[in-house]
Amino acid sequence: GKTILITGVASGIGARTAELAGQLGADVIGVDVREPAAAVGSFVKADISTKAGVDDLIARLPQRIDALCNVAGLSGSTGAASTLAVNFFGLRALSEGLAPRLREGGAIVNVASIAGYGWRANLNRAASMVGIEGFPDVAEVVCDHAVRNEEGYPVSKELLLLWTFRAAHQDLFKRRGIRVNAVSPGPVETPILKQFRTVLGDARVDSDIARVGRAGTAGDIAPVVLFLCSDGARWINGANVPVDGGLEASINAEMF
Numbered sequence: 077g078k079t080i081l082i083t084g085v086a087s088g089i090g091a092r093t094a095e096l097a098g099q100l101g102a103d104v105i106g107v108d109v110r111e112p113a114a115a116v117g118s119f120v121k122a123d124i125s126t127k128a129g130v131d132d133l134i135a136r137l138p139q140r141i142d143a144l145c146n147v148a149g150l151s152g153s154t155g156a157a158s159t160l161a162v163n164f165f166g167l168r169a170l171s172e173g174l175a176p177r178l179r180e181g182g183a184i185v186n187v188a189s190i191a192g193y194g195w196r197a198n199l200n201r202a203a204s205m206v207g208i209e210g211f212p213d214v215a216e217v218v219c220d221h222a223v224r225n226e227e228g229y230p231v232s233k234e235l236l237l238l239w240t241f242r243a244a245h246q247d248l249f250k251r252r253g254i255r256v257n258a259v260s261p262g263p264v265e266t267p268i269l270k271q272f273r274t275v276l277g278d279a280r281v282d283s284d285i286a287r288v289g290r291a292g293t294a295g296d297i298a299p300v301v302l303f304l305c306s307d308g309a310r311w312i313n314g315a316n317v318p319v320d321g322g323l324e325a326s327i328n329a330e331m332f
């Protein structure tokens with residue numbers, strides 16, 4: 077079977093994606109900073125919030141991987157620096173570090189969010205942060221770019237979307253036909269949603285859910301992530317796929 081590396085497997089969307097990939101016959105390597113409750117293929121404990129954590133993780137991974145699903149993420153409740161470190165800089169360092177081990181025609185799928193759709197409005201700052209190469213001192217980046225704590229999460233997802241567009245055309249990946257795509261869920265019933273309720277307020281989360289009738293489930297997101305990894309998605313590259321029950325359309329349709 078194919079070897080698929082999935083981060084964030086101890087909970088929510090990552091756990092469901094790992095379970096489904098296993099059911100579909102993949103060899104799953106699950107990564108998380110916490111131990112998962114249910115066994116997922118082979119598990120590697122790692123913290124992707126630091127350069128040392130990412131380097132150590134890469135050193136413990138096999139030489140050949142078919143797909144990388146970047147699912148691990150923080151809600152923003154721990155502050156802008158930690159959130160940007162996990163949701164963007166750590167994720168990108170892992171992806172770039174693993175690029176040489178991804179097989180030709182392989183795939184990377186980044187779980188972004190509808191929260192990242194401000195990238196166009198905030199393009200200057202987001203582009204300047206994406207332009208920082210390697211794994212920087214994230215606290216310094218937050219300070220230099222005046223990212224307030226409550227902006228940490230949306231900014232991390234803006235950077236992730238911009239990087240997805242760029243990485244799809246970057247030699248490191250493109251040369252060997254490695255596709256890089258993003259999935260943007262709306263509100264999904266997982267432990268992180270409680271934290272979003274604290275950060276954004278119940279009213280905001282409930283009104284998003286009300287627009288589409290229910291919150292998503294991890295099972296609504298996982299198949300789309302795995303589809304983007306598969307050969308059926310071979311002509312999808314650098315794309316953002318909203319998986320939000322129609323939430324984005326409902327917001328867009330109100331603009332005219």
Ligand code: NAI
Nearest residue numbers: 084086087088089109123124125148149189263264266268
């Ligand atoms: P979750 O909180 O259930 O799972 C996130 C996982 O990431 C946890 O198992 C956590 O331990 C892991 N993680 C956190 N920091 C890590 C680190 N430093 N190193 C390794 N692993 C780490 O949340 P959920 O919902 O499964 O979120 C998955 C992704 O989906 C996240 O990127 C999130 O931003 C995104 N998302 C979730 C939405 C939702 O409403 N649940 C909506 C839009 C996007």
